[in-house]
Amino acid sequence: MYDLLTGLSVIEASSFVASPTAGLYCAQMGAEVIRVDQIGGGPDFRRWPVTESNDSLYWENLNRAKKSVALDLGRPEGRELLQALVRATGQFITNFPVGGFLSHEVLAAGCADLITVRVMGWADGSPALDYTVNNSVGYPMLTGTGPAPVNHVLPAWDLLSGAYAAFALLAAIQRRTATGVGGEVRVPLSDVAIGTVANLGGIAEALYSGANRPRLGNAVYGLFGRDFVTADGQRTMIVVVTPRQWANLVLALGLDDAIAAIEAARGVSFAKDDGLRFTHRDALYPLFEAAIADRSHADLAAVFDAGGIVHSPYRTMLDAVQDPALVAGNPIFGQADNPSGFAYPAAGAFATLPQDARQPPRPAPRNGAHSEEILADRLSLPSGEIARLIDAGIVGVA
Amino acid sequence: MYDLLTGLSVIEASSFVASPTAGLYCAQMGAEVIRVDQIGGGPDFRRWPVTESNDSLYWENLNRAKKSVALDLGRPEGRELLQALVRATGQFITNFPVGGFLSHEVLAAGCADLITVRVMGWADGSPALDYTVNNSVGYPMLTGTGPAPVNHVLPAWDLLSGAYAAFALLAAIQRRTATGVGGEVRVPLSDVAIGTVANLGGIAEALYSGANRPRLGNAVYGLFGRDFVTADGQRTMIVVVTPRQWANLVLALGLDDAIAAIEAARGVSFAKDDGLRFTHRDALYPLFEAAIADRSHADLAAVFDAGGIVHSPYRTMLDAVQDPALVAGNPIFGQADNPSGFAYPAAGAFATLPQDARQPPRPAPRNGAHSEEILADRLSLPSGEIARLIDAGIVGVA
Numbered sequence: 001m002y003d004l005l006t007g008l009s010v011i012e013a014s015s016f017v018a019s020p021t022a023g024l025y026c027a028q029m030g031a032e033v034i035r036v037d038q039i040g041g042g043p044d045f046r047r048w049p050v051t052e053s054n055d056s057l058y059w060e061n062l063n064r065a066k067k068s069v070a071l072d073l074g075r076p077e078g079r080e081l082l083q084a085l086v087r088a089t090g091q092f093i094t095n096f097p098v099g100g101f102l103s104h105e106v107l108a109a110g111c112a113d114l115i116t117v118r119v120m121g122w123a124d125g126s127p128a129l130d131y132t133v134n135n136s137v138g139y140p141m142l143t144g145t146g147p148a149p150v151n152h153v154l155p156a157w158d159l160l161s162g163a164y165a166a167f168a169l170l171a172a173i174q175r176r177t178a179t180g181v182g183g184e185v186r187v188p189l190s191d192v193a194i195g196t197v198a199n200l201g202g203i204a205e206a207l208y209s210g211a212n213r214p215r216l217g218n219a220v221y222g223l224f225g226r227d228f229v230t231a232d233g234q235r236t237m238i239v240v241v242t243p244r245q246w247a248n249l250v251l252a253l254g255l256d257d258a259i260a261a262i263e264a265a266r267g268v269s270f271a272k273d274d275g276l277r278f279t280h281r282d283a284l285y286p287l288f289e290a291a292i293a294d295r296s297h298a299d300l301a302a303v304f305d306a307g308g309i310v311h312s313p314y315r316t317m318l319d320a321v322q323d324p325a326l327v328a329g330n331p332i333f334g335q336a337d338n339p340s341g342f343a344y345p346a347a348g349a350f351a352t353l354p355q356d357a358r359q360p361p362r363p364a365p366r367n368g369a370h371s372e373e374i375l376a377d378r379l380s381l382p383s384g385e386i387a388r389l390i391d392a393g394i395v396g397v398a
Numbered sequence: 399m400y401d402l403l404t405g406l407s408v409i410e411a412s413s414f415v416a417s418p419t420a421g422l423y424c425a426q427m428g429a430e431v432i433r434v435d436q437i438g439g440g441p442d443f444r445r446w447p448v449t450e451s452n453d454s455l456y457w458e459n460l461n462r463a464k465k466s467v468a469l470d471l472g473r474p475e476g477r478e479l480l481q482a483l484v485r486a487t488g489q490f491i492t493n494f495p496v497g498g499f500l501s502h503e504v505l506a507a508g509c510a511d512l513i514t515v516r517v518m519g520w521a522d523g524s525p526a527l528d529y530t531v532n533n534s535v536g537y538p539m540l541t542g543t544g545p546a547p548v549n550h551v552l553p554a555w556d557l558l559s560g561a562y563a564a565f566a567l568l569a570a571i572q573r574r575t576a577t578g579v580g581g582e583v584r585v586p587l588s589d590v591a592i593g594t595v596a597n598l599g600g601i602a603e604a605l606y607s608g609a610n611r612p613r614l615g616n617a618v619y620g621l622f623g624r625d626f627v628t629a630d631g632q633r634t635m636i637v638v639v640t641p642r643q644w645a646n647l648v649l650a651l652g653l654d655d656a657i658a659a660i661e662a663a664r665g666v667s668f669a670k671d672d673g674l675r676f677t678h679r680d681a682l683y684p685l686f687e688a689a690i691a692d693r694s695h696a697d698l699a700a701v702f703d704a705g706g707i708v709h710s711p712y713r714t715m716l717d718a719v720q721d722p723a724l725v726a727g728n729p730i731f732g733q734a735d736n737p738s739g740f741a742y743p744a745a746g747a748f749a750t751l752p753q754d755a756r757q758p759p760r761p762a763p764r765n766g767a768h769s770e771e772i773l774a775d776r777l778s779l780p781s782g783e784i785a786r787l788i789d790a791g792i793v794g795v796a
Contacts, residue, residue: 048620138715163561222446317536
């Protein structure tokens with residue numbers, strides 16, 4: 001937790017991954033992010049992984065440091081309260097549909113400079129999710145050794161869309177501060193995905209070559225990088241991106257003469273050219289395979305670290321989680337009183353501001369924990385009216 | 399291109415994916431982003447994919463709409479010019495090391511409220527890349543069907559770190575506007591990766607269960623979703639995240655009675671519970687496999703679309719790029735005069751602001767194309783002095 005966004009308040013009506021992470025990143029930087037959910041929780045409130053008492057470890061991590069207002073969004077009075085909260089706040093993050101009671105036009109009718117950031121599936125409003133958008137742009141057909149497609153397990157498009165939505169919210173606020181103009185910003189997963197293919201050169205490459213990139217398993221396209229196995233059976237990734245790393249890797253493995261022989265035979269120099277190291281991988285990789293298979297991982301790791309060579313053994317997520325350098329001793333983590341009752345390292349902001357004190361992470365709210373506070377503060381509802389709404393089942397409290 | 403960030407100027411000294419995308423997202427929203435590179439190009443200036451004339455299709459897409467100043471950063475005078483540009487501008491995005499001539503302390507000595515956003519590998523400053531960070535947190539051991547680990551091809555950690563860095567830059571500017579205080583914001587890939595594992599519930603899950611999640615191939619954890627093959631051999635992804643989608647999927651495939659029989663036999667109801675649909679996948683998936691294998695993809699797609707069911711056939715990137723709905727007819731794309739000379743659809747901002755006119759995408763700059771303009775405007779260097787610097791090889795021009 002940092003205080004970069006102190007003073008900013010955002011209403012969030014969202015579910016799944018992308019839209020909640022946009023709110024999470026803002027909350028971890030000090031914004032007041034108020035989730036408004038169906039009483040009892042929205043569609044992802046019980047999403048796996050869950051504890052034995054069916055508390056979602058997923059939900060309670062994606063919604064840290066937020067407040068919760070619970071409303072019956074199936075009834076007009078609940079919907080109107082959400083609309084009123086959006087208008088009274090002026091900033092709104094959502095993945096609700098473009099049309100309907102949370103359309104920007106409807107909301108802006110009572111708040112002319114409202115900023116709505118809306119995460120969508122397809123840009124035309126039809127439904128899509130990370131997994132289906134990923135198929136649509138072709139990555140599963142490039143992943144793994146084939147022939148079957150391999151989906152990524154990391155919901156990368158959701159995550160990128162969420163971070164981009166948080167960026168777009170602040171960009172829109174910056175313009176409003178300068179000009180007074182708000183508006184809607186739509187972030188479709190499909191455009192994040194195909195736009196990313198474009199940004200990485202993928203559209204240009206496919207149209208230039210008229211073909212698909214070869215499927216490379218764990219090798220990296222266009223440079224020297226793939227997995228190797230050490231004498232003691234440790235599979236490890238090695239990637240070279242600078243001349244110094246290449247020189248040090250060749251030196252560390254005693255391959256100077258062998259590399260020089262390939263360079264002489266093929267009339268090339270690998271010293272400064274990622275592309276040549278990739279083009280001639282048929283000759284290079286077997287040399288490195290043999291040299292690495294000859295030495296232990298501990299031995300190689302020490303030499304690689306000394307040479308600034310980028311490498312990393314494969315390990316399981318459980319091993320990663322139990323690595324003190326990565327989690328227990330990492331200052332981005334702290335303790336928080338989670339709704340599930342289970343205690344574990346809780347993440348704060350990804351970023352570190354070395355000159356600022358980091359405040360500990362905060363827990364996700366219980367459904368409706370801040371209903372009374374927010375309805376009183378934001379909408380100036382008297383306590384008797386709030387009590388009536390609770391009795392009528394329009395407002396839920398924790 | 400949109401104008402949300404008009405008036406913001408940023409110096410970028412960066413390479414590879416993460417740091418350049420942070421600048422790209424800002425430039426596509428209207429900021430003036432000035433890349434400062436080594437004369438002739440930095441370490442990624444020729445990165446693959448490249449054209450036959452060795453122009454990088456990767457570089458020219460990651461650096462659209464930016465300006466370019468070329469300096470000899472190997473000499474003190476070139477380094478001092480970059481430092482002066484950063485101080486004169488006040489905002490800096492980089493992946494240069496924490497120490498050295500671009501350390502925040504050195505730069506802020508001449509610009510007390512400077513904001514530096516620094517993308518890093520490991521948080522302690524040691525080198526890491528997307529591929530090695532990914533190994534370190536365990537995703538390759540969860541991807542594919544096993545037993546071998548599978549790296550993602552999409553540089554997801556780079557991309558997420560870049561978008562988060564752009565968000566963090568605007569957040570830091572927001573605080574500086576309010577308080578006058580700048581500072582350094584460090585975004586290590588390693589903390590983005592392990593922080594994301596935490597945000598998705600992965601740390602909690604691993605510590606709660608004491609085990610790794612099962613490896614599921616193309617099936618999605620914790621809900622109903624995986625790949626199926628139609629009668630005409632089309633592999634397609636289907637994912638269910640709402641009760642309505644479930645009801646419509648069961649109806650579309652005529653599985654009502656068969657599902658009811660499983661529910662009766664096992665004493666559960668699948669209507670509203672993602673987790674139960676996952677737990678009982680041993681019974682459910684074979685039913686759906688058979689029903690889907692019985693019908694053509696076209697037939698199923700029509701019924702699925704009508705029912706709001708989220709599905710997507712697998713296809714190659716070349717097929718995706720040639721889909722008019724995704725690229726040629728998609729308003730996020732336009733034409734730009736690329737340095738490579740090759741013409742193809744160029745991407746603008748991922749986001750769409752429906753109330754604003756979208757300006758066409760702009761090309762990446764040629765190395766040094768804006769050296770004279772920026773040195774004159776930003777540092778008030780007289781033309782004679784700029785000519786001397788060019789003659790001395792300290793400044794490069796396109």
